[in-house]
Amino acid sequence: MFLWGIGNRKPQSGERNSRRPEFYRPPHGAFGDGAFFPTASATPWLMSYAPEINPARSVLASESATATIAREPLRAMNIHHLELFYYVARHGGISEAVRNIPYGIQQPAVSAQIIQLEESLGVTLFNRRPFSLTAGGEKLFGFIQAFFDGLEPMADELRGGGAQQVRFGASGTVLRDHLPELAQHVRKKFPNLKLTLREGHQPQLEAWLQKQELDLAVTLLEGKPPAGVNSLPLLKLPLVLLLERSCRLTSAEELWKRDKIEETLISLPPYEAIPKHFQQGLSRLGIDWFPRIEVTSLALIETYVESGFGIGLSLAIPRYRLSARIRAVPLDGFTPVTLAALWPGKTTPLVQAFLDELRHRSQGLTN
Helix, strand or coil: CCCHHHHCCCCCCCCCCCCCCCEECCCCCCCCCCCCEECCCHHHHHHHHCCCCCCCCCCEEECCEEECCCCCCCCCCCHHHHHHHHHHHHHCCHHHHHHHCCCCCCHHHHHHHHHHHHHHHCCCCEECCCCEECHHHHHHHHHHHHHHHCHHHHHHHHCCCCCCEEEEEECHHHHHHCHHHHHHHHHCCCCCCEEEEEECCHHHHHHHHHCCCCCEEEEEECCCCCCCEEEEEEEEECEEEEEECCCCCCCCHHHHCCCCCCCCEEECCCCCHHHHHHHHHHHHHCCCCCCCEECCCHHHHHHHHHCCCCEEEEECCCCCCCCCCEEEEECCCCCCEEEEEEEECCCCHHHHHHHHHHHHHHHHHHC
16 A cells, blocks of 8 residues: 555665665554555655655555645635635526626636635535535635625725726617617716626516626516615506508407407517516406417517517507517507616615616606
């Protein structure tokens, strides 16, 4: 078991203390067959003649018995590795962490550096599938969480409370058609404004707000906002059906009079507010009509209607122009949806500036 080849090392010409060192062999079976321990006279010989031995490793190990020649000084933990582990622990896995780290980094790079951290500590920090922190991971995350959570507030304090960065979330339509002009007005008050944008729909945006991954979101709101999230209602948006310009239907009532609606309904997924309100309205009328095509944006609904794939469910958005090949039919008696601004925690001066501008713009649209 012991590196006996070192014990047989031949002395070189001119070397001192070239006498073979002595080794003690314990009783048979005490530490396994073939185990040898160096005597006191052999230790200096080992240190001078075996520099290739890694001093951090035990050269004698058998079950509960370990003898170590020397101990390597502990290395300081890499702060970047700790930062990556913080995001992994906070967001529940490496892939989710990569999506939330505020700078570009690939998943393999995060995995490799987390492994380096685990190897330097000699402990597994989390179970991969399914994700869960180990006892060691829980202890380390509890130790570093306050530090990394407090970095942005500290930066804001050092800037004199004048942080000019906001993480904004909304649908693609809002980000494309409304936010640029909105941000230009806010920039007049905050010249160094920096935006971090995330596209998503209501359930995603609400989850990001609750995890404080967004500072502000504009999305549809059903009832009360989630716990810990504030809301400012902006607009009531009526539901409409989108038809090809050549379609002969003139009103939704013509569909409701049929025994069965044959046309394909194109809609957002059923967990969104728009299809929920629509199905509730159909239920009151005693009508069954469910989507055959589900897409992830109102823009895609327009695209498929324009291409002749069916009738789309959408919203009447003030000052929004539909394609010349599409027309909208109102859905009288259906409950409109509410567009609202949502934000977590206390309102910062920058978020308040966005809220004031959103309120002003929504009032202008309704008037």
